[in-house]
Amino acid sequence: MSSESPDADPGDVRAAQVTNARIEDEMEQSYIDYAMSVIAGRALPDVRDGLKPVHRRILFAMNEAGVTSNSAHRKSSSVVGETMGDYHPHGDSAIYDTLARMAQDFSMRYPLVDGQGNFGSVDGDPPAAMRYTEARMAPIAEELMADIERDTVDFQANYDDRLEEPEVLPAAFPNLLVNGSSGIAVGMSTNIPPHNLGEVVDATVELIETPDASVEDLMEHVKGPDFPTGANIVGRNAVHKAYKTGRGRIRVRAEFEVDEEEGRIVISELPFQQNKSRLVERIAEDVNEGAIEGIRDLRDESDRDGIRIVVELKRDAMADVVKNQLLESHLERTFGVINLALVDGSPQVLDLKQTLEHYVDHRREVVRRRSEHELAEREDRAHILEGRLKALDNVDSVVETIQDSDDRDAAKTALESAFDFTEAQAAHIVRMQLGSLTSMETAEIEEEYEEVKARIERLETILSDPDELDQVIVDELQAIKAEYDDERRTSFIEDAGDVTHEDLIPEEEQVVVMSEDDYIKRMPLDEFRAQNRGGKGIIGTGLKEGDRVSSVFAANSHDYLLVFTNHGQIYELKTYEIPEMSRTARGKSAVNLLDLDDGEEIESVVNTEDLDDDEFLTMVTRDGYIKRTAVEEFGNIRSTGIRAIRLEDGDELVDVEVTDGERDIVIGSRDGMAIRFDESDARAMGRTARGVIAIDLREGDAVAGVAAIDDGYHNWVLTVTENGYGKRSDLDEYRPQSRNGKGLVDIKTGDRNGEVVAIEAVTHGDHLIAMSAAGQIMRTRVEEISTVSRNTKGVIVMNLDPDDEVASVDIVPESVHAAADDEGDDDAETDDE
Template sequence: MEENNSNLTPEETGDIDRILPVSIETEMKTAYIDYSMSVIVGRALPDVRDGFKPVHRRVLYGMNELGNNSNKPYKKAARIVGEVMGKYHPHGDSSIYFTIVRMAQDFTMRYPLVDGQGNFGNQDGDPPAAMRYTEVRLEKIAEAMLEDIEKDTVDFQLNFDDSLEEPAVLPTRIPQLLLNGSSGIAVGMATNMMPHNLSEVIDGCIAYIDNKEITVEELMRHVKAPDFPTGGIIFGMDGVRQAMLTGRGRVMVRGKCHIETEKSGKEKIIITEVPYQVGLDALTDKIGQLASNKIVDGISYVNNESSKREGIRIVVELKRDAVSSVVINQLYKYSELQTSFGINNVAICKGRPRTLNLKQLIQEFIEFRMEVITRRTRFELRKAQEREHLLKGYLIALDNIDEVISIIRASANPEAAKENLVAAQFRLKNSQIIRLLGEETANEFLDEVQAKAILEMRLQRLTGMERDKIRDEYLELMKTIERLKQLLADEGLRYDVIKTELLEIKTKFGDERKSSIEYNADDISIEDLIEEEDVVVTISHLGYIKRTPVSEYRQQRRGGRGGKGVATREEDYVEHLFVPSTHDTMMFFTEKGRLFWLKVYEIPEGEKNTKGRAVQNLIQIPGDDKVRTIINVKKLTDEEYVKNHFIVLCTRKGIIKKTALQDFSRPRATGVNAITINEGDQLLEAIVTDGNSEIMLAVKSGRAIRFPEEKVRPTGRGAIGVTGIEVDDETDEVIGMISVNKNDKEKTVLVVSEKGYGKRTPLTDEDGEDVYRITNRGGKGVKTINITEKTGKLVGILDVTEKQDLIITCKSGITLRTGVASIKEAGRNTQGVILMRLDNGDEIAAISKIEEQEDEDAAGEDEAISSTENNNLPEQTSNDDNTLPDNESQSINN
């Protein structure tokens, strides 16, 4: 009876030397790392070279080994599953079958690799049939991924039980990882790679071969964006560009739809393409829920009418009063009709997981193809040299055929015949064979390989025709060997081979994009699409803004009656008029000292006689504030420019303040505080200076002051400012501010009074003396125009040159454009000449300067539009973008 040792201690059994004390923490770490690396490398992440996970690779290799090719009959999917599971992938039949199913679905794979026959599921979400019912075979494109596998192009490894070998990677001719993408969740990391278009990817690969220093941006000219098997619209390229550059990003995909109108006038939204991986029934149910829950108004009925013959067709019937474009936008917002995909290009690269951008993915594939081409060439060279060696033995034997036959007949057995052939020395006699093999082979010995081949040679090879075939084959083989040697010696030739094979693949399998690309405002620079030109920007007293081409304002002679410029309500009139470029940045300063930004091209365009759109609808101005002054800056993004320029602000009470432009160079939607305004005061004017200018302020009573800019020290955005000019009384106020330079001889000071009088005054007289003397800030200044009852108060001051035009707008909306050169120069203490004839009760509202347009004809007074025309627009009743906020509308009605 055997002794039971189960209760003995290790010391008693003698096993004490086999017990190793370990730290549980160290053991857990080691085990978990081993497990995680097994999952990462062996299951969840694709190899960057062929783009496959092990299960995909094993399925394709197993089908290839079974001869389940595209030109052979289908085989049961269960047969393939059993073959792959029994030989290479012992992880369960379901994982293998669903891999086969996925590779056969044309709505899952951009380029399916398995040709399936039977029910393999659909976009409605229906599952595939069981593997015993479905049949499969390889697609032609999958065969291109297995081509040359028998030519030692890739390494093989032992399978799970070491009984067979399987490829560690497939020698694919196609950049499969980019074509079909991949997704998987490993331990501590995941991958989600999008499919792309084969033609685009191959163009990108060839571009990389031609220029190894190519940038990702340049590659994106070829590989534009992902291309999904279900089509759809890629909306916005910012996330796609980020993914191409870094390997991580996000792509927004929209379904494709159009509107159909019935005879009754009712509209239908027809969805013909849905985003990638979105089920048709699930989308239909979601739209129905949105309609029943009143989240999306306007939908009366939705139905999935998709079929194999008609393709995808989801019909969304609209109510009679529904606006189709609004419903579509709501569906994009609330349903899977718009879906985003996170891109995370993680793959196994040289045995380790890496996040790769577009260039790195292409680079790794091309390097792999170079390795495959090199190994294939070496294999073919070796086989060609082996064949050349046999043919050489044939030629020697044929030239000495009688002697060879005698040796064979005299030998006791095949082994002795082989030894005797090896021992014999043959002398070549045929001059053609001597030239073919070379003079050094005139006396030649055969080796065992050649002798064995000669013994196995059939007698029919001794005929004349067969002997010629052997000689021709030998000649062709020598050319092949030379070509293969050149290929191995020249890397450039190998790259040419890669390009040729890629172009063959493109010709064979290339197709058009399925997913269209739609850019949004964040992807492209709108300025690149907007022609740069000068425009007239007008703002009315009640806050309506528009931009109008300068060409709409005809030049007239001084003293004309002007043309109808802006249609306004009776109590409204044009208060500001500026002439910036469409690419400028407009800086809006409000009466309360707030600053807002707007690009000129963002201002709605309107004809000269339209009123425009309410400013409050474009920028977030509070209801109790209004725009007071605007400046346009051409170089707000130029760091050097903004560091060396300032914004000078002045108020109606004569307060002036200077702040660095850099403090205002970062636009905010809610605006910023530009100056602190005292109670009872308002911001009036803002100008940009270079820090070396002279400031001139003018007041209603006809005085003006001139002082150096340096007298005003720069302060922060929230400061109050200092006194610029002394204001006489409560009825007087500052009407304008300009910056001048005494070295600029071409500029003159233009002033205009409220009843249409104006003049130009030079900065210096004929003796070089200052007409406006330079003083300290805070003084009363000097007279700049002789104010009388006929002229009215001073309303505007500008610094102008004779090459400019002047645009004058009165409160009734009449606008006059005239050349500055036509305005007479006069001294400070004069009233000037009539610039614009006004109707009784009308007054000048705004003046502005623009560069003279030489291509426009001067028009006389007869062509001017009469000021008696009705300038009013009918009251608006529709709720559109031009309506003012409630508080502003009340002031109009009152």
């Protein structure tokens, strides 16, 4: 019954139901609602699967229709129609444009649709009409859909409540980073570049295994964007900023070759999303208008094998000038990174680590739900199999009970009563055929039951142990990497458009000296002429009171050096960055070059010019541990250094050698012991590993150094002691042993010799550079040092002042010191001082 008075005026009643509102408030709220609808429903990808709703709906519609990678291609109009009719109630042109882009190998790093027909080109040509093209899911797209039928993700009603669609796909790989995304919403936009699948998988695995990994640690795996069209990224700073902040501007430069002999510039790769046809037109327009000079012809010779734009130069044109004009206006573009994605329905700008963390959380939820779903299925199956086995044990009675029953329902009831079967077991037994009662069928049921029980146990372990669940994710990611990973297409180049400081520095061999108080300098190698052994040498550096020399090494002024410290850190250093000073100068503080901690000292230096990707850096510690790590693990070293080896409390890194997997290792101890073994006895490990025991040291002994022997090159093992004595011994004197032995006596130590300072593998023509703690430096030919057997005292190598001792030793190969001597002053000082 109405509460309104029967005499009330209908107009007053309607007026009472009207709510007054400020028009600006209503417009603001309506606009916000519209904006959020566009943001969440159209323009921005989900951080979990990297897809916008239209991409997700197309793939789901194809999956539901069975248009998978193993099926025949289906007309694109059919796919568009099913997507629009069931899931995406928008225009067919928007759906088809998205479908076409997912099939373009120049737009998607890993296309999600396998297209057949004309789907457009890098010249900006549009795809053919949808009635002419055909499509099906690409194999990698099925990895995004994998296990969707196993309750791995939540579903929601479609637009007309007839069907259900997934809120997100299971996504077995981090598609947001792998394929990137771009879109413009209301008041915000996203522009995420594509990346190499293998690099992203490696970073994801690193994050799973090391949750506290920093963005810098992850960037050791993800080198930078990897565009489907290749080209080059200029510099790395912008990439680093984008990964750390979620925003950055990356310069992408075309790949081209300047052929001065033929007088042409050939362009073979273009920046991502650059229209090739429009590029050629714009270059031609600039040539006609006089903005670019020196070009006489321009041809587009591109075909299905790749891009080839030929710029023919005039006879008197300077190729570098034309190249710079093209770079300034046409061959370089900026990719603005905005790593914006939906997190729990809200847009967020994410750094690299946050992006992967959200993905890993999603995969953990997917694997957990999948395991729970499978566990329920397996438990149901195990329950049925238990009933079948029980029925087979009582087969005669079961058959007789069924025969005596009036109908199926009565038979089920009788079985439940007589044999304590559950309703499900009884229903299954009643439906069993007589052929399943054979002995072979029985054996198969027993075998299946054992397999089901084993799988149940495995699933329960996964669900109860987070580490096991993470390992499942890691294994699946690595399987996808093995299946779909390919070579990086986009390279990194430095901006060489301007003359750099390095271009102004002459290439020459240098000696670098560092003290315990972190003073460092470099001097030309030719200032130190070779002397006979037993000389005192000349002043190599001036030291302040209480300071001592800690290391000396030789390098070219343009070399890039890997610097290892006693704390197990590795730094990258350019030789020319070290201040060049006179022999008597103290040097400059190294604080501006290397971020060393208190007590951290340089122990070994490796020249990157000597390294190949298939080689190893072999490290030994004071306490006798050895570790080999592949060179490729050190591809991205931060200015603050990275860890090269994990050290136990009190242990220190002593020495590093470059090996190729086939060398013999000789490790010398300070008490004069040495052990030789095959480097393969110490398996290759990651950067953060500790390594394995190399030598069983006596109490109070410590490792002095390591030598890597190439039997086809080296002739002797050279040992030098702190009191300036040393010797050469034939390689045959050091018989190979197993790792972790006590070794053999290498040299007699004691009051005369003191402890061993260094052990090196040398050959004919090598020079030894020895430096004392007080700053004296001596260079001598290794042949000057006598060849004697093991277990001898050796001869004097360097004549030291009282209370002085040898601090550091380095070997200069013949090819290096010969070149330096040829360029040096023949009147260089060689007398002792």
